[in-house]
Amino acid sequence: MSNLITFYEHQSISFEKLKEELNLSKNKFIGLFKTINKRNNLTVGDSEDKEDDSIFKIYYDKIKAKHYVGFVAVDNKVIQVLPKVFEESDYEDRDKIIAFIKMMNFADNLNIKEQELAKVKDVAQTPTIYEVFIYLFASSLLNEIERGFYREYIKVREEKKFLKGKLLVDKQIRKLPHQRYKFSIEYHEFTENNLLNQIFYYTTYISIKKTKWQINKKLLSELMLIFDGINLRKINIHDFKRVHFTRLNERFKKPFNLAKIILSAFGEVEGEDAIGFFVDMNDLFEKFICSILSKSLEFEIKYQSKFNLFSHVEGIKNVEQRPDYVIYKNNKPLLVLDAKYVKINEENGKPTISPDILRQVYTYAKYYSKDNRNINAVLIFPKSKNYNNFDSKTKIGEATFFDNEIKLYVLTYNLEKLIEGDGVDEEFIKCVEELIEQ
Structure with missing residues (x-):
C-alpha cells in the first residue's frame, strides 16, 4: 500500500524505504514529516545532538519515531505509530491497535465496549488506527440514533412578516420605514438541527471521504441519509467547547469524543493548527495503571x-x-x-x-x-x-x-x-x- 507507513515507537526507517513505501521524493517526504512536527507545535529535530520534543526526529538518512503513538493523514498519505511493547510480537497490527485503544479506554473513560472492539477483528482489511476510530464512531452513533434522534431547543433570531415568540424592540425601532413590514423576533425551536448533530454530520462527511473500509462506508452512508436536513458546516475549535452534556444527551458523549479525535487527526477543526492524533505513551501508561488499580x-x-x-x-x-x-x-x-x-x-x-x-x-x-x-x-x-x-x-x-x-x-x-x-x-x-x- 503506497499511502501507508507504520512505525513503532523509537523505530527508525531509512529514507530509501520511506521513498519506496510513500511513493514520494526525498524532499517531499522530509517536508511531510517537518509539517507534522511543526503543526503539532513542536520543534523539528535535525541532528542527533539536538534534544527536542517532536513527534518524529529527522536525521540525514532516516526518520525516527519518538514516544508518541497515533496517526496522521496528510496529502492522502497515512503515517501511524504503534506501541513499542508489541514490536517483536506475533500479533497482527489490528490486535496491537485494539490494545492501544483499550489502554485509552481505561485511561480516558471513552466508554468503548468490549463487543465493539471484538467486531473490529472480523474486518479483514488494512489495519490503520484511523479506520478503527471511524468504525467506533459510526457504529456507536448509529446505535444511539436508533434509540432516538437527539433534538434540543435552540434560540432563533429572524426577520418575519408575522409575530412569533418575542419581539426584539431595540432592533425593531432602529429600522427605517421601508423595513418595518418585517418583525425582528426571537423564539426557541425544538429541532434536530443543533450544534451536536452538526458536529456529527461534519465528522461523517469527512470520514466517508477518508475511509477505505467497506463496513465504514456502509455505516457512514446510513448516517449521511439520517443527517439530511442538518446544516453541513465546517466545525471550529470553539464548537466543541459549546457542547454541554446533560442527562438528555449523555448517551452521545462517546461518539462526540470520537468525533473530536477524528476531526483533529485529519486537521479538519477550524482554528486548530495541530494535525494528527498522537498520545504520549509515558502519560498514557501512567493513567492506565492508575485506572486499573482504582477499579480493582x-x-x-x-x-x-x-x-x-x-x-x-x-x-x-x-x-x-x-x-x-x-x-x-x-x-x-x-x-x-x-x-x-x-x-x-x-x-x-x-x-x-x-x-x-x-x-x-x-x-x-x-x-x-x-x-x-x-x-x-x-x-x-x-x-x-x-x-x-x-x-x-x-x-x-x-x-x-x-x-x-x-x-x-x-x-x-x-x-x-x-x-x-x-x-x-x-x-x-x-x-x-x-x-x-x-
Missing part, C-alpha cells in the same frame, strides 16, 4: 500534587517532585507507586534499574514516610512476551534501600492482557494487594 482495589488511589524537595533553601531554587500515585487507607499512605514506560536493561541475566529512577522513587517514599511510618516504593514497568519479560513473573525483584527502612518492589504489567482478554492483569493486582497487606 478497595483502597483509595490518589494522584499527588507536587512537593518541595527542600524544607529550607538559601540562594538556590527549590525543586518540585511528584510521584505518579499513592495508595491510601483511612487517609494514611500505604504505598508509593511510579509507573515507568521504559525497557529494563539486563546485566548477567538480572534486570538493571536506572540509578536516576531509583533515586527518584526513594525520594518519594522517604517524603511520605515523614510521620515515622515507613512507606515502601513500587516501580511498575510494561511487559509483553518479548519486552521486559523476566521469567514470566510479575514481581521481578525487590530490595531494601541503604537506610534499611524503605523497601523497593519492581513489578511488571502484562499488556498482552489487552489483546488476549479484558486488559486486567490479575497477577499484577494480586501482587499489589499482597504488598498492601505487608
Whole structure:
C-alpha cells in the first residue's frame, strides 16, 4: 500500500524505504514529516545532538519515531505509530491497535465496549488506527440514533412578516420605514438541527471521504441519509467547547469524543493548527495503571500534587517532585507507586534499574514516610512476551534501600492482557494487594 507507513515507537526507517513505501521524493517526504512536527507545535529535530520534543526526529538518512503513538493523514498519505511493547510480537497490527485503544479506554473513560472492539477483528482489511476510530464512531452513533434522534431547543433570531415568540424592540425601532413590514423576533425551536448533530454530520462527511473500509462506508452512508436536513458546516475549535452534556444527551458523549479525535487527526477543526492524533505513551501508561488499580482495589488511589524537595533553601531554587500515585487507607499512605514506560536493561541475566529512577522513587517514599511510618516504593514497568519479560513473573525483584527502612518492589504489567482478554492483569493486582497487606 503506497499511502501507508507504520512505525513503532523509537523505530527508525531509512529514507530509501520511506521513498519506496510513500511513493514520494526525498524532499517531499522530509517536508511531510517537518509539517507534522511543526503543526503539532513542536520543534523539528535535525541532528542527533539536538534534544527536542517532536513527534518524529529527522536525521540525514532516516526518520525516527519518538514516544508518541497515533496517526496522521496528510496529502492522502497515512503515517501511524504503534506501541513499542508489541514490536517483536506475533500479533497482527489490528490486535496491537485494539490494545492501544483499550489502554485509552481505561485511561480516558471513552466508554468503548468490549463487543465493539471484538467486531473490529472480523474486518479483514488494512489495519490503520484511523479506520478503527471511524468504525467506533459510526457504529456507536448509529446505535444511539436508533434509540432516538437527539433534538434540543435552540434560540432563533429572524426577520418575519408575522409575530412569533418575542419581539426584539431595540432592533425593531432602529429600522427605517421601508423595513418595518418585517418583525425582528426571537423564539426557541425544538429541532434536530443543533450544534451536536452538526458536529456529527461534519465528522461523517469527512470520514466517508477518508475511509477505505467497506463496513465504514456502509455505516457512514446510513448516517449521511439520517443527517439530511442538518446544516453541513465546517466545525471550529470553539464548537466543541459549546457542547454541554446533560442527562438528555449523555448517551452521545462517546461518539462526540470520537468525533473530536477524528476531526483533529485529519486537521479538519477550524482554528486548530495541530494535525494528527498522537498520545504520549509515558502519560498514557501512567493513567492506565492508575485506572486499573482504582477499579480493582478497595483502597483509595490518589494522584499527588507536587512537593518541595527542600524544607529550607538559601540562594538556590527549590525543586518540585511528584510521584505518579499513592495508595491510601483511612487517609494514611500505604504505598508509593511510579509507573515507568521504559525497557529494563539486563546485566548477567538480572534486570538493571536506572540509578536516576531509583533515586527518584526513594525520594518519594522517604517524603511520605515523614510521620515515622515507613512507606515502601513500587516501580511498575510494561511487559509483553518479548519486552521486559523476566521469567514470566510479575514481581521481578525487590530490595531494601541503604537506610534499611524503605523497601523497593519492581513489578511488571502484562499488556498482552489487552489483546488476549479484558486488559486486567490479575497477577499484577494480586501482587499489589499482597504488598498492601505487608
